[in-house]
């Protein structure tokens with residue numbers, strides 16, 4: 001058995017996150033460990049953020065991201081805020097430069113405890129998202145679900161925030177759609193060769209929207225940061241909102257997204273620690289720290 005690694009169960013406005021401290025070791029959190037942790041109600045999660053030693057000069061840490069089905073993800077905005085909060089508490093530092101599979105990413109903890117993550121630049125090319133066939137304009141792609149003559153959801157915008165997203169625009173209450181039924185079909189639709197995160201978005205003003213997301217590899221979640229970024233970029237591109245938007249998410253929390261003029265997308269919100277423990281990164285066997293809160 002490999003030696004155990006410390007972890008913290010946290011959440012980013014309800015997005016269930018495990019921050020695993022894999023610094024100073026060469027092994028990885030395995031898919032088997034992810035599945036085992038997710039099968040236990042106490043450690044059920046949407047993403048594991050595994051902090052590794054830096055690989056690239058100029059970055060402080062390399063962060064590997066796993067979904068609850070054991071697959072890996074390029075980006076996780078809510079999880080990055082949890083990573084920042086944990087590292088800021090440990091080091092006293094407020095700003096960090098990370099590397100993820102999607103590239104270099106900067107983040108900062110503010111005086112009020114909220115955290116901003118620079119999620120980088122969105123990409124709109126059909127091959128970059130990626131889509132399986134050519135769409136010259138990804139502001140609206142041909143895809144629908146439900147009866148052919150009366151689709152329930154149709155014509156989403158497609159965006160890459162490092163990871164693939166499709167945003168379906170709806171006029172009715174986002175809760176009136178059976179996302180748990182349509183989500184898996186759309187996530188795995190052949191138009192998305194790397195699958196996709198599926199969001200339904202209701203724009204409520206030029207500065208606000210409500211979103212619900214079916215996450216690739218994790219299912220329905222209480223919040224999804226990269227989907228919030230993708231939704232604002234897609235809404236601004238289609239003139240539904242401006243470039244600075246508050247998003248209400250299913251957990252009741254709010255995220256703020258700003259698509260800056262320099263094309264970077266900044267995600268801001270809270271992060272919360274729940275409890276700490278240690279786990280075996282190869283099997284997922286874990287124990288709660290005795291001094292840790294319930």
Ligand SMILES: N[C@H](CCC[C@H](N)C(=O)O)C(=O)O
Nearest residue numbers: 073076077078163224225226
């Ligand atoms: N919860 C994450 C997104 C995870 C994306 C993941 N489900 C994928 O792309 O496979 C967030 O806050 O950005």
